Amino acid sequence: MSATGELAKVPAFVRRDFRIAISYRAGVFGGLLGLAAHALVFSFVGKLVDPARLPEFGGTRVTYMEFATIGIALNMVVVLLLAQVATAIRSEQMLGTLESLLATPTRVGTIQAGSAALAVISIPLRLALFITVLAIIFGLDFHAGGILPSAVLVLAFVPFLWGIGLLAAGAILTFRRGVGALTAGTAALSLVSGAFFPLSVLPAWLQTIANANPLAITIDGLREALIGGSAWASIGSDVIELAPLSIVAMAVGVMAFRLALARERRNGTLGLY
């Protein structure tokens, strides 16, 4: 089937996953409750933080909640998207549905991308919802003019995440395990991201690593746009910094996933639990 034909199948996955997601009504409610609890914890942690130690954005001194909200929101997206991309094929194996999918004229790449499509589509919505709700509850002051530049920055960041997710997907497909390693990797990425505390508190060598961390670049860019009000001014340089990292991550991820797929096909174990 042509690339267009394959692309036309992606909405079918989105519809399927949306219907499955809403069938878990308690799950949706529980997720929201979890996020609210998460935010509440940080609101109390924020009371211990000396605002003088927090960085300024656009000459504005931020509150800890303003600082942490963007970090929490983007972290949530990272965890969700990485898990979805990394475990898409494995989940179908575990469910027992992969062979039924493969028996249709659908490429494995389409199954992989389709299974993560809903998570990708929901990223802006989740981010916007989360940040808006916290802004209302905690009276946070964000610049509305930063919303569009933020969306562009997140779009530049998504291929990096997808690439890392594909790399993990290849490992999980090969070893039938790896969710633990993925969690550890996500935590490491988060540690040097400045999501919950300023990077200035890290040791110098970790700060060096953090400066090249796409998650840190994105979080910083979002803060500049939404808190500092820089709008499009700083986004360009952030996107230029992210683009090569995203391209490399995507290329490595696609290659690793293809190798893992070829191995599974050779062994005849792709559809096996």
Next chain:
Amino acid sequence: MRGLVRRFDSKPALAGVDLGILPGEIHALLGPNGAGKTTLIRVLAGLVDPDAGSVEVSGSVGLVPSGDRTFYLRISGLENLVFFGRLHGLRLRAARARALEALNDVGLSEAARLAVGKYSHGMQKRLSVARALLVDPSVLLVDEATHDLDPEGARQIRALIGELAGRGTAILWTTQRVEEIRDFAHVVSFINRGEVRFTGSVSELIARAPAQRYVVRIRNGHPDIPPRAEVLQQALGSVASVVAGPRGQDDFVLDTGSGAALGPAVAALARGGYELMACRPERAEIEEAFLALTDEAPS
């Protein structure tokens, strides 16, 4: 299919399989566990690449897999079929229309909007057949479709498949329930260790291993004193051997020996004053053939 070879870790799962299935034919594929049946189905469905050999299909291939969990249990049967229909390249409206038709064909219209998790095993199997019908396949591969169904559920699936064959679909039906192929399959092949050992009609299969052991009920004219095996053996002489049967009393197992007819043994018993009240082969004829072919040395 010609010369299909597939090895797993250098162990051959298919060792040069040649098989042809005609339109409208139900071709049963028998074989013990690990014989290569499912590997053959997976190769034919395009799920596993063969190491050698070729497959030619005129038209599309449908698959009814053996597993139970081949659907998304949280969404309805209709939604599942719409999803799979779209993966076959149908647009949403066409997929929905085709899914409703297929559900009607397998008698699941009323359960169309019920979550698949609430379907019985039998209903899930019928849904699996409905999914295969979405693309109107010219060849339908059915892998162990009745292995976990009750007799009525299994009968329904066979009836459904029979209807499809009647409309011209070529069916490859793998099973270990050997008795179900009688009056159902037009052609049967027996596969073991990746090799096709037999292809022919069901009656030709049965003729491969005629029964030689029978469970018989014998009376001797004294209702209170059942006959003993040693005494019966004296009456039978060298015509057949007899031992006490599984239920005791007047129940015995008679062995006529390989290729021998039952008649002389019955006559010898009658001459000794015994009445043969009931007689059945110890094992079903097809089961006998199945076991005989399983025991045959590889060619």
